């Protein structure tokens with residue numbers, strides 16, 4: 522029998538397919554020194570008892586208490602780390618005012634490393650406490666502060682994918698907050714990539730540099746082209762915003778006479794390691810291009826309700842085979858919790874299906890076939906996110922990283938409404954998806970290491 526670093530016993534929920542979960546009732550999970558799930562044993566398996574005999578009672582054996590469950594750690598595909606400092610404010614104004622009155626002045630303050638350290642420490646801890654084990658971050662234009670965010674992720678044990686933001690067009694960006702010029706933007710990005718790849722060598726859970734044009738409107742053609750070349754040279758992740766709102770979608774059509782997706786592709790920015798936020802206005806050709814290139818969508822349902830002028834047809838996109846995960850879009854989305862975004866993804870899809878304008882007859886009001894279930898939204902926050910990043914995360918399965926949350930449904934101060942000791946576990950799962958708050962998340966593990974407990 523192999524030697525395992527840690528053994529866990531308990532009931533876990535994980536996606537089997539986009540529509541179905543699997544329930545691993547009272548299984549054993551054996552974790553190796555790299556933090557990977559090396560073996561999973563069901564109670565009926567022949568070596569289950571052998572493993573129990575060998576490990577039970579040892580310091581590295583962990584058994585869940587009654588009412589506790591394992592869930593995969595969540596994967597947040599779209600976070601603006603600096604904007605955590607303004608989460609929950611200014612959501613009643615237009616995107617233009619939101620950017621110019623609040624967001625750009627705030628982001629410009631991250632030239633101050635002391636301020637950056639305060640906010641970044643807090644946002645990484647907060648996300649971990651909400652069960653987010655992997656996050657794809659926009660930092661700011663500042664190279665040093667962006668590297669600091671990567672270091673904080675490395676230090677706190679979160680799997681961080683971090684981008685130094687590029688916004689170099691002097692016509693489109695305020696003088697107090699943009700790259701000095703195109704050459705500097707590209708040089709800073711390259712130095713940032715090299716520094717994060719160096720940091721990754723000593724980071725167990727991984728930390729990754731991300732090529733990050735803010736969105737097409739903020740970048741010159743030369744910068745977009747140079748960033749595509751850097752992504753190819755370093756085989757790096759790419760993130761940006763794509764076809765988010767009427768304005769953003771229309772801007773790119775006016776400038777390039779094509780949709781965002783094809784314009785980004787022309788600059789080499791749609792790759793297997795690309796994740797594009799929002800994408801509400803993609804047409805079928807755009808979605809096919811995403812599927813062909815392996816580009817993923819970061820669906821940000823709370824943010825969309827404020828800034829996207831629309832509900833994304835997520836069920837339709839899923840059928841077309843494109844990879845999709847969930848994003849909080851702090852602070853366009855106010856919540857650091859992917860539980861909140863799972864709930865909103867379902868709610869928004871229901872409103873798209875039925876429609877909302879009661880002056881129309883029911884038959885004309887909505888878009889049939891648009892709803893997704895809570896199981897599908899859970900898939901987006903977990904396995905869908907892992908596939909989007911092409912990493913072995915988001916599932917509780919052999920050869921996946923031990924990235925999990927331990928949730929407690931029997932917390933005395935916040936018990937979930939489970940009154941039957943033998944309640945159907947799928948019903949328990951649904952209650953957890955709708956009712957869990959941060960206090961129910963008792964432990965969070967990343968790559969086999971405990972990174973949060975309360």
Ligand SMILES: [Zn+2]
Pocket residue numbers: 599601762798850853
């Ligand atoms: Zn965003």
